[in-house]
Amino acid sequence: MSQSFDVVVIGAGPAGYVAAIRAAQNGLKSACIDEWKNRDGSTAFGGTCLNAGCIPSKALLESSELYHRAHAEFASHGIRIEHASMDIAKMQARKSGIVKQLTSGIAALFKANGVTGLQGHGRMLGAGRVEYTPHGGSPGLIETRSVILASGSAPIELKAVPFDGKDVVDSWGALEFVEVPKRVGVIGGGVIGLELGSVWKRLGAEVTVIEALDQFLYMVDQQIAKEALRHFKRQGLDVRLGAKVTASRRGTEGITLDYADANGTHSITVDKVIVAVGRRPYTQDLFGPDAGVRLDQRGFIEVDHECRTNVPNVWAVGDAVRGPMLAHKGSEEGVMVADLIAGQVAEVNYEVIPSVIYTAPEIAWTGRTEEQLKQDGVAYKVGSFNFAANGRAKALEQAAGLVKVIASAEDDRILGVHIVGPMAGELIAEAVLAMEFSASAEDLQRTIHAHPTLSEAMHEAALAADKRALHAINK
Ligand SMILES: Cc1cc2nc3c(=O)[nH]c(=O)nc-3n(C[C@H](O)[C@H](O)[C@H](O)COP(=O)(O)OP(=O)(O)OC[C@H]3O[C@@H](n4cnc5c(N)ncnc54)[C@H](O)[C@@H]3O)c2cc1C
Numbered sequence: 001m002s003q004s005f006d007v008v009v010i011g012a013g014p015a016g017y018v019a020a021i022r023a024a025q026n027g028l029k030s031a032c033i034d035e036w037k038n039r040d041g042s043t044a045f046g047g048t049c050l051n052a053g054c055i056p057s058k059a060l061l062e063s064s065e066l067y068h069r070a071h072a073e074f075a076s077h078g079i080r081i082e083h084a085s086m087d088i089a090k091m092q093a094r095k096s097g098i099v100k101q102l103t104s105g106i107a108a109l110f111k112a113n114g115v116t117g118l119q120g121h122g123r124m125l126g127a128g129r130v131e132y133t134p135h136g137g138s139p140g141l142i143e144t145r146s147v148i149l150a151s152g153s154a155p156i157e158l159k160a161v162p163f164d165g166k167d168v169v170d171s172w173g174a175l176e177f178v179e180v181p182k183r184v185g186v187i188g189g190g191v192i193g194l195e196l197g198s199v200w201k202r203l204g205a206e207v208t209v210i211e212a213l214d215q216f217l218y219m220v221d222q223q224i225a226k227e228a229l230r231h232f233k234r235q236g237l238d239v240r241l242g243a244k245v246t247a248s249r250r251g252t253e254g255i256t257l258d259y260a261d262a263n264g265t266h267s268i269t270v271d272k273v274i275v276a277v278g279r280r281p282y283t284q285d286l287f288g289p290d291a292g293v294r295l296d297q298r299g300f301i302e303v304d305h306e307c308r309t310n311v312p313n314v315w316a317v318g319d320a321v322r323g324p325m326l327a328h329k330g331s332e333e334g335v336m337v338a339d340l341i342a343g344q345v346a347e348v349n350y351e352v353i354p355s356v357i358y359t360a361p362e363i364a365w366t367g368r369t370e371e372q373l374k375q376d377g378v379a380y381k382v383g384s385f386n387f388a389a390n391g392r393a394k395a396l397e398q399a400a401g402l403v404k405v406i407a408s409a410e411d412d413r414i415l416g417v418h419i420v421g422p423m424a425g426e427l428i429a430e431a432v433l434a435m436e437f438s439a440s441a442e443d444l445q446r447t448i449h450a451h452p453t454l455s456e457a458m459h460e461a462a463l464a465a466d467k468r469a470l471h472a473i474n475k
């Protein structure tokens with residue numbers, strides 16, 4: 001006999017599991033199917049984000065940053081450590097422990113909210129019908145009023161540098177090295193490449209980042225991107241821009257990557273290669289022959305602004321649909337869809353999605369960059385404030401970087417906020433909230449910020465937009 005639900009979600013990453021929980025909170029009988037398997041064959045909810053992305057990468061970034069600071073910064077605090085050494089196995093075990101706690105937490109949340117969590121493969125057969133095959137079991141039919149597709153994304157492989165699962169790896173593999181490689185080549189200088197490159201650089205590897213585009217972090221406000229690059233170079237990260245990898249080969253000395261740039265062809269030899277050239281939507285075996293769900297030219301599930309597919313009562317969210325591949329964007333889409341299915345009013349404000357790069361210094365932004373505003377012909381004013389003049393940043397020994405607030409020259413509304421510096425990922429939340437409520441630069445100026453905190457840099461940058469900064473010379 002088939003089971004029946006109001007909502008069946010396929011995929012339990014941050015888009016899918018959040019959708020399932022919210023649907024249940026809305027009184028809908030919901031199930032969430034997920035096929036994730038870890039390297040050891042164990043199953044876990046949480047998708048890429050919890051098992052192989054956001055969480056394990058941040059765990060290792062923190063450990064590697066502490067190790068780096070113990071060597072490079074503690075002495076300036078007057079703390080002498082004679083023999084700071086590293087135990088990679090323990091670092092990795094800590095990371096795995098955090099992942100396990102969080103993924104088990106999702107199973108507990110499912111239980112508490114009355115979501116039926118199903119581990120195995122899900123396939124949409126047609127509107128109202130989903131096939132579920134438990135791991136090691138045989139397929140069964142589930143009937144449902146609504147389907148939410150949240151199948152996520154997978155890393156893109158380069159023909160010239162095929163993965164071997166050991167020395168040429170994707171981002172997941174790069175989180176699992178058991179010792180610090182001497183030389184690491186990172187192909188792709190985007191968010192994931194920079195974060196993973198940073199981990200191994202801070203732990204002592206020589207890291208070369210090879211990026212095909214001429215521009216560093218093209219999607220980031222270029223003043224911020226340039227400032228970040230300056231710091232990364234000073235830390236010894238070797239970033240080669242406008243460089244396209246054309247071939248790879250294995251020899252006795254390691255793996256040689258050939259690449260071409262404006263000056264000709266070159267090669268480097270490394271011990272490990274991390275391929276981080278982007279991710280593609282993952283929809284493998286997601287649809288039965290009669291599903292009828294349309295994909296776009298790049299393989300994303302086609303949806304409207306409310307995440308409806310072309311098939312009635314079938315929705316899609318997260319990395320599998322257009323928009324930035326970010327966990328919180330997927331989660332918000334999941335919430336919106338679960339609310340819409342329940343007949344409520346809901347929307348996602350795609351204009352103010354925060355983005356964070358967890359390097360040191362961190363980079364974070366929301367809204368439009370100066371380059372975009374110029375291109376759109378919008379009249380704007382800019383205020384910026386350097387962390388070098390912020391007391392808390394000084395006390396933290398992390399005074400690199402700045403906050404930049406861009407507001408409309410006509411009505412003062414905040415159009416974008418861009419940060420490179422300590423805790424940028426936390427600081428950007430204030431800007432997101434301000435923009436969500438259509439705040440003006442003056443609203444931020446008149447908001448009291450605790451002293452001494454990093455958030456005072458946001459306050460001062462807003463003041464600077466009207467040449468009223470109190471702790472910097474207004475130009
Ligand atoms: C190294 C790395 C670091 C990252 N760091 C961040 C970060 O700091 N912040 C951030 O916002 N984003 C980060 N991301 C991106 C983030 O992980 C993704 O945006 C997010 O996981 C997308 O969520 P999702 O639910 O759409 O898909 P996923 O998390 O990919 O989950 C999809 C799930 O669906 C399952 N599935 C697929 N097809 C089926 C099927 N037919 N049947 C059953 N199950 C199926 C998959 O097994 C998977 O478990 C990072 C990514 C990587 C790789």
